[in-house]
Amino acid sequence: xxxxxxxxxxxxxxxxxxxxxxxxxxxxxxxxxxxxxxxxxxxxxxxxxxxxxxxxxxxxxxxxxxxxxxxxxxxxxxxxxxxxxxxxxxxxxxxxxxxxxxxxxxxxxxxxxxxxxxxxxxxxxxxxxxxxxxxxxxxxxxxxxxxxxxxxxxxxxxxxxxxxxxxxxxxxxxxxxxxxxxxxxxxxxxxxxxxxxxxxxxxxxxxxxxxxxxxxxxxxxxxxxxxxxxxxxxxxxxxxxxxxxxxxxxxxxxxxxxxxxxxx
Amino acid sequence: xxxxxxxxxxxxxxxxxxxxxxxxxxxxxxxxxxxxxxxxxxxxxxxxxxxxxxxxxxxxxxxxxxxxxxxxxxxxxxxxxxxxxxxxxxxxxxxxxxxxxxxxxxxxxxxxxxxxxxxxxxxxxxxxxxxxxxxxxxxxxxxxxxxxxxxxxxxxxxxxxxxxxxxxxxxxxxxxxxxxxxxxxxxxxxxxxxxxxxxxxxxxxxxxxxxxxxxxxxxxxxxxxxxxxxxxxxxxxxxxxxxx
Numbered sequence: 001x002x003x004x005x006x007x008x009x010x011x012x013x014x015x016x017x018x019x020x021x022x023x024x025x026x027x028x029x030x031x032x033x034x035x036x037x038x039x040x041x042x043x044x045x046x047x048x049x050x051x052x053x054x055x056x057x058x059x060x061x062x063x064x065x066x067x068x069x070x071x072x073x074x075x076x077x078x079x080x081x082x083x084x085x086x087x088x089x090x091x092x093x094x095x096x097x098x099x100x101x102x103x104x105x106x107x108x109x110x111x112x113x114x115x116x117x118x119x120x121x122x123x124x125x126x127x128x129x130x131x132x133x134x135x136x137x138x139x140x141x142x143x144x145x146x147x148x149x150x151x152x153x154x155x156x157x158x159x160x161x162x163x164x165x166x167x168x169x170x171x172x173x174x175x176x177x178x179x180x181x182x183x184x185x186x187x188x189x190x191x192x193x194x195x196x197x198x199x200x201x202x203x204x205x206x207x208x209x210x211x212x213x214x215x216x217x218x219x220x221x222x223x224x225x226x227x228x229x230x231x232x233x234x235x236x237x238x239x240x241x242x243x244x245x246x247x248x249x250x251x252x253x254x255x256x257x258x259x260x261x262x263x264x
Numbered sequence: 265x266x267x268x269x270x271x272x273x274x275x276x277x278x279x280x281x282x283x284x285x286x287x288x289x290x291x292x293x294x295x296x297x298x299x300x301x302x303x304x305x306x307x308x309x310x311x312x313x314x315x316x317x318x319x320x321x322x323x324x325x326x327x328x329x330x331x332x333x334x335x336x337x338x339x340x341x342x343x344x345x346x347x348x349x350x351x352x353x354x355x356x357x358x359x360x361x362x363x364x365x366x367x368x369x370x371x372x373x374x375x376x377x378x379x380x381x382x383x384x385x386x387x388x389x390x391x392x393x394x395x396x397x398x399x400x401x402x403x404x405x406x407x408x409x410x411x412x413x414x415x416x417x418x419x420x421x422x423x424x425x426x427x428x429x430x431x432x433x434x435x436x437x438x439x440x441x442x443x444x445x446x447x448x449x450x451x452x453x454x455x456x457x458x459x460x461x462x463x464x465x466x467x468x469x470x471x472x473x474x475x476x477x478x479x480x481x482x483x484x485x486x487x488x489x490x491x492x493x494x495x496x497x498x499x500x501x502x503x504x505x506x507x508x
Contacts, residue, residue: 065414086416093414097407103429103507115425116415144508168414 011078012040013166013198014064019073021059032223033059037073039217039226044196048213050203050255052263056224057202061170064200065093077166085165089117092164092197096171098151100143106130106154107139113162129157132191149173149180156188160195169201173208185211186240193237206259210251211238218255220262228258295475300483303476312465317484320381320462323450324443324492327385331446332393332439334386339397344423353398360391364449368456381453381461388449389442396438400431433503440496444489451485462488 019037022030033056041047049057062068063075066082077085085091100109110129114121130136133153143151152172159167173181185208192199192212203209209216210232218228232251234242242248278297283289285296303309338356342349367387371380404426412422454463462485469478 062410065410067410067413086414089416091414091416093411095407095410097405099405099407099411101408101426101429112425113415116412116417116421118421 011043013043013045013078014039014041014200015074015076016040016064017074019060019063019075020071021056021063021068022071034063035223035225037224037226041198041200042214043198045214046192046199046201046212048201048203048209048216049219050206050209050216050259051219051224051227052221052259053204055219055221055262057219058170060219060224061168061200061202064166065091065168089113089119089162090165092159092162092167094152094155094159094169094172096174098143098148098155100151100154100158102143104143105139106135106141106143106146109143109154110157110161112158117162125161126157129161130154132160132194133157134187147180148176149184152176152184153187156191160191160197164197167197167199169199171203172201174204181205181208182240182243188212189236189238206252206255207243210234210248210255211242216255218258218262221264227262228255230255230258293475295479299476300479303480309477309480313480313484316460316462316465316481317488319460320447320450320454320485321488321492323381323453323461324385324446324488326382327449328389328439328443328446328492330382331386331388331390332442335390335392335394336397336435339394339401340423342398343401343427344419349398352394356391356394359387362387364388364452368452371453372456377457380457381450381463384453385446385449388452389446392442392445393435393438396441397431397435400434400438401427403434404430429507432507433500436496436500436503440493440500443492443496447485447489447492 016037016039019034019039020032021034022032024030037060039047039060049060051057059068063070064077064082066086075082077091082091100106101112104112107126107130110126111121111123114126127136127139130139133156135150135153135157138146138150138154143154146154155172159169173184176184189212201209201212213232216228216230216232217226218230219225220227230251234245234247234251281297285294285299288294304313335356338352342352364384364387368380368384371383375383408426409422412426417425450461451463451466454461455467458464462481465481466478466485468474469481
C-alpha cells in the first residue's frame, strides 16, 4: 500500500484541464458536447454550472462522477481520478430523478451507500442525516408515500451519508414546483453551510445558482465551453431574505444577460 | 361488486354449454353441463378425478419449479456475464423450438417413467420464464444504474441490491403465464409415460367412449390451471405491494 499523498490545502478539489467530450452518433457521426473546458473548484466551495439546454453541463457533471469518459483532457479530484474516488465510496450524488429504491424504506435508502460499500450500517449516522434534512419521522415510510420534495430530501441525505469528498447535484429540484423548490434551496443552503463539502450543482435556474453558489459558471451551447465565470460575493449563511436584496438581483440580472448572450 | 363480471361470465358459459348439449349442436359427443355435473356428483368419480388432478398438479408444480429455477439461473448468468447473453438466448430459443410431443417421446426413452411429466412440464415453461426473467432483470432505470456506479457498487452488488429486487414482480408474471403451460406439459408427459393423472384418464375416457368422464377430466384440468394461475396472481399482488 502506498501512503496517500498529503492534500495541499490550496490545491483545488477538482481540477479539469483541456476537457473535450465527443459522442458518437449513428453512422459514425460525432457531436462535441464539451470543448476546451478548464475549471478548478476550490476545496470547500460551491460551484454552480448554468447554461442553455444541451450545453453539456450534465455531461460535465457525469465526467466528474466518472460516468462519462473524457475524449481528451484530464479530470482530477483531489490527487486522484474520479474512478479512484468512486472506489473509495467518497462521491455523493443526487439527480433530478430521486432514484430511491421503491422496495426500501426511507431509512434503508439512506443506508444504501453503506451496504453498497460493504460496510456495517451506521444507524446513528443515518438518523443524523434524516434529522438534517427534516425527515426523522419518516424513516419507516416508503418512497411512494412521500411527496416529490420529501423524496429529494431523502436523496440528498443519501448523497451525504458517507461523508463525501465531492457532492454532485444534477438539477435535484428541477422537477419540483416553484414553492417547494425555493424551500428546498433554503434548506440545502443551510445544510451545506454546516458541511462545507466541495459541491458542483447543475441547474437551469439563475435564482438557484446565485442563492447557492460561491461561483457561477455560464456555459455556451454545443459545443459546451465556459463563457462566463462569476464570483457570488454574498455573505453566508444566506437566509430567505437574501432573495429580495438588491445585490442578489444585480447578480441574477447580470447572469441572465450572460445567458441571453450565449443562447442562440 | 368486482366479482360480478366473473360470475356473470361463468353463468353465461354454463348456459351456452347446456344449450349446445341439449340441442346437439355439435353432435352427441358434446354432453350437457348437467350430464357432466351428474357424473361429478358420484363420490367414486370425485375421488378418481381429485386424485388424478392432485397428481398432475404436483407434477406441473414440480416442473414449474424445476424449469423456472433453470431459467432464472440462465437469465441471471446473462445479466452477470453479458458476453454470454446472446448464446443463452439462442439456447433458450432452441429448447423452446422443440415440440412438446417430441420432448415427451425422447424423455420416455431416456428418463425414469415417473420423471417424464415433470421434465416435459419443466422444458415447456423454461422459455417463458427465461424471457420474462431476462426482461425483468434489466428494468432498473438508467438513473438507478448511474447511482450504483457512483456509489462504487460492484457488478454483483448491483445485481443483488438493484437488479434482483426489481425483477421479482416481472418474474412472477412470467411464472403465472407459464403455470397453465406446465399443466399441459405434465398431461402430455403423462400420456406417454404415466399410469395415473389427468393424462391417462383422458386417454382412457377417449378409448372407452366415456364422454362425461372425458369432459369432467377436461374441466378438472382447466380448474387446475386456473387455480395455479390465481395462486401466482395472489403472490404477484403481495410482491407488488412490498416491492413496487
